[in-house]
Amino acid sequence: MTHRRLGALAALSLAAALVTTVLTGSPASAATVTYGQDVSSHQGNVNWTAQWNAGSRFAYVKATEGTSYTNPYFAQQYNGSYNIGMIRGAYHFALPNNSGGAAQADYFVAHGGGWSKDGKTLPGALDIEYNPYGATCYGLSQSAMVSWIRAFLNQYHTRTGRWAVIYTTTDWWTTCTGNYSGFWANSPLWLARYSSSPGTLPAGAPTWSFWQYSSSGPFAGDSNQWNGALDRLKVLACNGAC
Numbered sequence: 001m002t003h004r005r006l007g008a009l010a011a012l013s014l015a016a017a018l019v020t021t022v023l024t025g026s027p028a029s030a031a032t033v034t035y036g037q038d039v040s041s042h043q044g045n046v047n048w049t050a051q052w053n054a055g056s057r058f059a060y061v062k063a064t065e066g067t068s069y070t071n072p073y074f075a076q077q078y079n080g081s082y083n084i085g086m087i088r089g090a091y092h093f094a095l096p097n098n099s100g101g102a103a104q105a106d107y108f109v110a111h112g113g114g115w116s117k118d119g120k121t122l123p124g125a126l127d128i129e130y131n132p133y134g135a136t137c138y139g140l141s142q143s144a145m146v147s148w149i150r151a152f153l154n155q156y157h158t159r160t161g162r163w164a165v166i167y168t169t170t171d172w173w174t175t176c177t178g179n180y181s182g183f184w185a186n187s188p189l190w191l192a193r194y195s196s197s198p199g200t201l202p203a204g205a206p207t208w209s210f211w212q213y214s215s216s217g218p219f220a221g222d223s224n225q226w227n228g229a230l231d232r233l234k235v236l237a238c239n240g241a242c
Helices: 015-024 048-053 074-084 101-110 142-160 170-177 230-238
Strands: 034-039 058-065 087-093 125-127 165-168 189-192 210-214 222-226
Touching: 048 074, 058 074, 058 101, 058 222, 074 087, 087 101, 087 165, 087 230, 101 142, 125 142, 142 170, 165 170, 165 210, 222 230
Parallel strands: 034 058, 058 087, 087 125, 125 165, 165 189, 189 210
Antiparallel strands: 034 222, 210 222
């Protein structure tokens, strides 16, 4: 998801071999988890049948960045994952030095980041992480960054009725928000860490909900886990029962 990883993965080929990788070779295979992925324009048109056959059951798709960029492959990726049977959601790459949090939430909702109670649409995600274009914390103080994130989350909630998922790393969160703990009561944590375990969580986070554990397969884009069975992911999509 981070802009430091721009290379698109080659198309998946042998589905049976990939299923073996997913079930036996990935980090938390002994736990009850559900596998999925996130994609952006770097993956282009995704072969969703191959992803499904490889074991992916959810997808987060980049919709927007700042207030001027939309993913040109968004429709194929967002609708294609849905049509194959996945639970899907959209994410927004934050540029806190570009415009306010509320303005970026509005832009996100207007360009694919909304939510519907259809049982297959996850709440939108805020991708807030290392700045690929300059200063790590976008020139904001820790308190200003917390205020920016709060404005985004509140506006997204006002527009959709849902609290956005927060994608980040513990290192960035500690550095740029002062390890602020006040959002996790509402916003699920989507943690990025390429290792055999999620590691240390941001302060106050009771658990991780999503874990991005690989940028090199088995799925197109980045590979992820949901911390639970598929029926619990549907509860998140439905915001309860639906």
